Amino acid sequence: MTELVSSFEKNIFCFDANYIRNKFAAIHFINQNNKLLIVDTATNHSAKRFLNALHTMNIAPESVEWILLTHVHLDHAGGAGFLMRMCPNAQLAVHARGVRHMVNPEALWASVVSVYGKEEAEKQYGQLIPVDENRVVAVGEGEIISFQNRKLQIFDAPGHANHHIVIFDEESKSCFTGDAFGIAYPELTNEDGEFIFISSTPTQFEPVKFDITVKKIMEQKPQSCFLTHFSKIINIEKNGYELLKQLDEYVTISQQSRTCDSQQDQIREKLFELLYKKLEKTNLSISRREFGNLLSLDLSLNAQGLEYWNNKINKQV
Numbered sequence: 001m002t003e004l005v006s007s008f009e010k011n012i013f014c015f016d017a018n019y020i021r022n023k024f025a026a027i028h029f030i031n032q033n034n035k036l037l038i039v040d041t042a043t044n045h046s047a048k049r050f051l052n053a054l055h056t057m058n059i060a061p062e063s064v065e066w067i068l069l070t071h072v073h074l075d076h077a078g079g080a081g082f083l084m085r086m087c088p089n090a091q092l093a094v095h096a097r098g099v100r101h102m103v104n105p106e107a108l109w110a111s112v113v114s115v116y117g118k119e120e121a122e123k124q125y126g127q128l129i130p131v132d133e134n135r136v137v138a139v140g141e142g143e144i145i146s147f148q149n150r151k152l153q154i155f156d157a158p159g160h161a162n163h164h165i166v167i168f169d170e171e172s173k174s175c176f177t178g179d180a181f182g183i184a185y186p187e188l189t190n191e192d193g194e195f196i197f198i199s200s201t202p203t204q205f206e207p208v209k210f211d212i213t214v215k216k217i218m219e220q221k222p223q224s225c226f227l228t229h230f231s232k233i234i235n236i237e238k239n240g241y242e243l244l245k246q247l248d249e250y251v252t253i254s255q256q257s258r259t260c261d262s263q264q265d266q267i268r269e270k271l272f273e274l275l276y277k278k279l280e281k282t283n284l285s286i287s288r289r290e291f292g293n294l295l296s297l298d299l300s301l302n303a304q305g306l307e308y309w310n311n312k313i314n315k316q317v
């Protein structure tokens with residue numbers, strides 16, 4: 001079980017949640033003086049495996065002091081209710097806009113069922129467990145979480161979702177970014193660095209806000225960022241500029257597809273071509289097919305999100 005845990009500088013760890021596949025979603029944690037602060041929980045199924053891994057490492061659930069959620073999409077927050085139930089001393093910190101969804105997950109659940117259907121939703125996520133209101137702390141811009149003499153600063157981080165925060169850890173000078181600083185899979189990393197791309201999942205993608213968030217993260221000059229999909233990256237400035245460029249490219253693709261009958265398919269196809277062209281400029285030798293498989297879910301979600309955003313903009317005009 002512990003082979004799923006990687007360790008980094010300053011007592012930072014990554015647990016491979018094994019959601020969808022290996023090295024797709026991470027549960028990060030800091031182990032300071034045998035006390036734990038967790039960032040994102042993945043799903044119920046992952047959270048159970050995570051507790052087993054802690055058990056193997058002789059860490060009791062009672063040691064967990066904080067569970068921080070970057071945002072309340074279910075691959076980040078689906079296991080939060082379960083973990084809070086199992087970790088009696090933990091407090092849950094989440095963006096003010098996410099609190100009600102954690103206390104009463106019915107609306108969140110309904111939206112997932114509407115996308116996947118009840119059976120598939122239950123298979124993927126298990127049952128969402130509500131969190132006791134008294135154990136939830138709403139956090140926002142500029143707030144500090146104190147954890148074992150360590151200070152973690154919260155930044156509001158909209159663009160991917162309105163309920164998104166990023167967490168800057170002063171001790172390691174690193175940032176836990178959820179989906180606010182893109183996605184970078186280890187399979188696409190080589191000596192030139194990481195292959196990063198924007199996640200524009202429905203329904204709150206906002207490129208202008210996203211741009212501000214990416215710049216805000218870059219301004220902190222973090223030595224590394226820990227992405228939920230998937231874990232540590234180090235070339236922050238280079239990746240930051242690439243993300244800013246991609247926001248423009250995503251917008252252009254959306255605009256070009258606006259009048260198209262099968263808008264979503266068109267956007268998906270253009271996103272694939274855009275990203276694969278970027279991949280070809282790296283030293284990685286990965287076929288179109290392998291690349292398409294690896295990014296399949298992300299391309300579909302990104303296309304859905306861009307179509308949704310496109311239609312929203314159209315209505316405003």
Ligand SMILES: [Zn+2]
Pocket residue numbers: 071073160161179201
């Ligand atoms: Zn997300």
